[in-house]
Amino acid sequence: MKNSKIDFDVFIIGAGPGGSIAGKIAVENGYKTCIIEKDVIGDNGRYKACGGAIAWELIEEIDYPEDKISRTFESLELHHVDGIRFSKKGKGVTIWRNTFDKFLSDMAIDCGAILKESEPLIGIEKTDSFYRISTKKGNYIVKYIIASDGATSTTLKLLGWPYFKKENLILTITKEMKTSKEFINKMLGNDAVHAFFGIKSLIPIGYAWLFPKAETITVGWGNQINLVKNSREEFKKFENLPFVKNALQDSKLSIFKSHLIPVGLRPKLYEDNVFAVGDAGGIVDPISGKGIPYAMMSGQIAIETIKTCENRDKLDKLGIYYEKNLDKKFLRVLKAKRIARDQIFQNDENLKRFLSLWEKYRSSEIIMRRLL
Ligand SMILES: Cc1cc2nc3c(=O)[nH]c(=O)nc-3n(C[C@H](O)[C@H](O)[C@H](O)COP(=O)(O)OP(=O)(O)OC[C@H]3O[C@@H](n4cnc5c(N)ncnc54)[C@H](O)[C@@H]3O)c2cc1C
Structure with a gap:
């Protein structure tokens, strides 16, 4: 009533x-x-700090117009700083959150x-x-x-x-770097987004990413908040990785923002x-x-x-x-x-094993079928 x-x-x-x-x-x-x-x-x-990566299934489900999609990708490239790289196939898009x-x-x-x-x-x-x-x-x-x-x-x-709880919060930094479509295609590929891992020498619990939009690369970094000692220095370490440095050369900073991601209820x-x-x-x-x-x-x-x-x-x-x-x-x-x-972020061995499985399986399958 x-x-x-x-x-x-x-x-x-x-x-x-x-x-x-x-x-x-x-x-x-x-x-x-x-x-x-x-x-x-x-x-x-309003601008919202976000990688803006969404699975293709969701785009279809809500009938999201094609002209509002920034980029379509076919793979998530998983880089471990020790030099190993995995390629996880799957169609998705990047969008601007506004x-x-x-x-x-x-x-x-x-x-x-x-x-x-x-x-x-x-x-x-x-x-x-x-x-x-x-x-x-x-x-x-x-x-x-x-x-x-x-x-x-x-x-x-x-x-x-x-x-x-502190262990359920990730502190993130996002930089929007303006560049050209051609340069992105040349350096990152025209159908890929990239994620970077490494517990010992990059990020203790978390990862960093380069998610290209049409003419911008969204550069992101996230680490469990209570493990962050100096976020700017740690972010710089990521930017100085040779692959990242090359991809970001000649690009111009347009937005810099930090934000939290909760990773536990x-x-x-x-x-x-x-x-x-x-x-x-x-x-x-x-x-x-x-x-x-x-x-x-x-x-x-x-x-x-x-x-x-x-x-x-x-x-x-x-x-x-x-x-x-x-x-x-x-x-x-x-x-x-x-x-x-x-368990995954306990050490680099576990992390690499997870990344190698993630290349082939959905993360939910890895966890629920105890493949780790
Ligand atoms: C750096 C970063 C990268 C990310 N990348 C991805 C990604 O690639 N893919 C993905 O799926 N997820 C990603 N996420 C997670 C994703 O952004 C969030 O999970 C998602 O936005 C949650 O949606 P929500 O509606 O719960 O909250 P939000 O999107 O945060 O929306 C909350 C809204 O509430 C409004 N608001 C806040 N306070 C008030 C108030 N007092 N009164 C009125 N309104 C208020 C805000 O302005 C905002 O519009 C990322 C997050 C971050 C931080």
């Missing part, structure tokens, strides 16, 4: 992939839905969700059975909250939820009608740092869980069902990968 005191049934904080898909699915299920976003989204909107996120938020708007841009969340107060939300522009009474505002989620901070994903979705919940592949598809799926699952529990009169089970549904779809595998990650 609808309550007239409520402004929105579902209130979503953050219009990233998780928030936009939650918004779309919420409207499709009949919920009055609002998404607030602190920035402006769009081609000239364009991609705009496409997803337009999908939510087209379904009927209200998107309020440049409207950051500043306060949350719990009343008897609702939440009173304050933003820089207004106040709203809402029933369900989707926290999809990223790794440093203000929503969950305001609600006093526990933060990530928050201690909880649900409480009192509040759902942690995507990065806010740490719902990310702990080995690769891939998070876009998991943010989208967790946004969808949060809303479907609300619907099912309402229909079955099981609202006291929302949290249990949310995690159960996530587990069924993919979270069980991510949890296993989080455990395997410690």
